[in-house]
Amino acid sequence: MTEPYTDQYAAALDEADPLRSLRGEYHVPRHGDGEQAYFVGNSLGLQPKSARAHVEDVLDKWAAEAVEAHFTGTTQWMPYHALLREPLARVVGAEPGEVVAMNSLTANLHFMMVSFYRPTRERPAILMEAGAFPSDRYALESQVRFHGFDPATDLIELEPDLPEGTFSMEAIARAIEEHGPRLALVLWPGVQYRSGQAFDVAEITRLGHAAGAVVGFDLAHAAGNLALRLHDDGPDFAVWCHYKYLNSGPGAVAGCFVHARHARTDRPRFAGWWGHDEATRFRMGPDFDPTPGAEGWQLSNPPILGLAPLRGSLELFDRVGMEALRAKSRSLTGYLETLIDQRLSDTLRIATPRDPAQRGAQLSLRVLEGRGLRGREAGRSLFESLGAQGVLGDWREPDVIRISPAPMYNSHADVLRFVRATEAWREGRA
Numbered sequence: 001m002t003e004p005y006t007d008q009y010a011a012a013l014d015e016a017d018p019l020r021s022l023r024g025e026y027h028v029p030r031h032g033d034g035e036q037a038y039f040v041g042n043s044l045g046l047q048p049k050s051a052r053a054h055v056e057d058v059l060d061k062w063a064a065e066a067v068e069a070h071f072t073g074t075t076q077w078m079p080y081h082a083l084l085r086e087p088l089a090r091v092v093g094a095e096p097g098e099v100v101a102m103n104s105l106t107a108n109l110h111f112m113m114v115s116f117y118r119p120t121r122e123r124p125a126i127l128m129e130a131g132a133f134p135s136d137r138y139a140l141e142s143q144v145r146f147h148g149f150d151p152a153t154d155l156i157e158l159e160p161d162l163p164e165g166t167f168s169m170e171a172i173a174r175a176i177e178e179h180g181p182r183l184a185l186v187l188w189p190g191v192q193y194r195s196g197q198a199f200d201v202a203e204i205t206r207l208g209h210a211a212g213a214v215v216g217f218d219l220a221h222a223a224g225n226l227a228l229r230l231h232d233d234g235p236d237f238a239v240w241c242h243y244k245y246l247n248s249g250p251g252a253v254a255g256c257f258v259h260a261r262h263a264r265t266d267r268p269r270f271a272g273w274w275g276h277d278e279a280t281r282f283r284m285g286p287d288f289d290p291t292p293g294a295e296g297w298q299l300s301n302p303p304i305l306g307l308a309p310l311r312g313s314l315e316l317f318d319r320v321g322m323e324a325l326r327a328k329s330r331s332l333t334g335y336l337e338t339l340i341d342q343r344l345s346d347t348l349r350i351a352t353p354r355d356p357a358q359r360g361a362q363l364s365l366r367v368l369e370g371r372g373l374r375g376r377e378a379g380r381s382l383f384e385s386l387g388a389q390g391v392l393g394d395w396r397e398p399d400v401i402r403i404s405p406a407p408m409y410n411s412h413a414d415v416l417r418f419v420r421a422t423e424a425w426r427e428g429r430a
């Protein structure tokens with residue numbers, strides 16, 4: 001078993017995989033008589049089979065008990081969030097009081113900035129990456145303007161210093177040092193959505209804090225992907241979504257982390273009744289007394305139907321733990337890298353860092369040439385051929401295909417299938 005490009009090799013890796021049975025817990029979309037090789041869990045994760053029962057439980061209770069369902073049974077709605085708190089904390093390496101599921105990612109980013117972006121004349125600036133996900137840039141730019149500052153000078157966008165839009169830690173450190181006295185906030189991704197580069201949360205946090213700035217992270221592509229340690233790494237806040245690696249459905253209720261050091265804070269916030277101390281919320285008094293911790297940033301009574309699939313997903317994360325998932329993820333992505341190097345180096349260039357510590361599940365693949373086509377044209381042609389062969393990646397302009405083997409449900413056989421499908425396209429067979 002020494003030749004990676006064989007069915008036997010992939011099968012042996014899958015047989016040795018302690019997490020192999022998890023695939024059976026998910027609905028894998030069909031392709032012909034078989035299943036898709038689904039590599040788009042970084043965009044919309046697959047549906048856990050248990051999601052339906054959890055949603056139906058809410059519908060059934062609503063039908064049978066209506067308002068009383070808030071206070072009955074093991075899944076009563078009033079403390080429904082408490083069913084999620086601890087497993088969610090384990091996924092991101094936080095204390096239970098540091099996390100909450102609420103709103104959407106971009107909404108949480110805004111609400112966090114209300115509290116944690118407090119620009120002054122001396123310190124007005126935000127440091128972020130150039131080429132960030134557009135929603136993040138819109139949110140940050142509009143916050144700078146909202147406070148009466150000028151994005152041209154006060155939204156500092158660091159350009160990548162390495163090939164393929166990646167960053168060295170030195171460049172990030174230099175930027176934090178150079179702009180340090182003017183920085184109110186450093187906002188950085190855990191994993192960059194386009195390049196797939198993973199960043200050192202602890203080190204960026206340390207540098208930002210040393211410069212006197214608040215440090216926040218967008219973990220859209222990191223939560224459920226990396227073995228995060230948010231409490232120990234110490235950022236002030238973080239936000240993420242649950243529909244990517246956390247498999248909780250389209251537009252799922254998002255996640256938010258506020259470090260324990262801010263559990264009781266007199267920072268300003270936009271308040272709502274669900275952030276009020278649980279013990280006295282229903283006295284319905286006029287004065288806001290926040291619940292300590294992340295739950296104090298909640299506004300509204302939560303969408304129980306929206307939280308239900310998250311329960312099913314988090315049960316699966318809890319069953320295995322992030323360390324085991326991450327170990328399998330390294331194996332899958334490493335296998336993909338090995339096969340691309342061996343078989344596809346004329347066709348695809350890996351744009352994601354080679355160091356496993358600097359990436360998660362995803363490899364971003366720049367399409368070079370094939371079938372007489374180059375660059376974007378080759379990319380579109382390959383991308384469409386892969387889809388027709390039941391191999392799903394996603395497309396990022398101008399010429400990148402992102403392939404993200406998710407350790408929850410992808411196999412080494414899926415990875416081999418991607419490589420073979422790409423060869424079939426290149427050789428005009430598909």
Ligand SMILES: *Cc1c(COP(=O)(O)O)cnc(C)c1O
Pocket residue numbers: 104105106107133135136189193218220221241
């Ligand atoms: C997926 C993603 C988003 C999406 O934002 P929503 O508010 O959930 O629509 C935002 N930022 C990043 C970095 C993402 O990857």
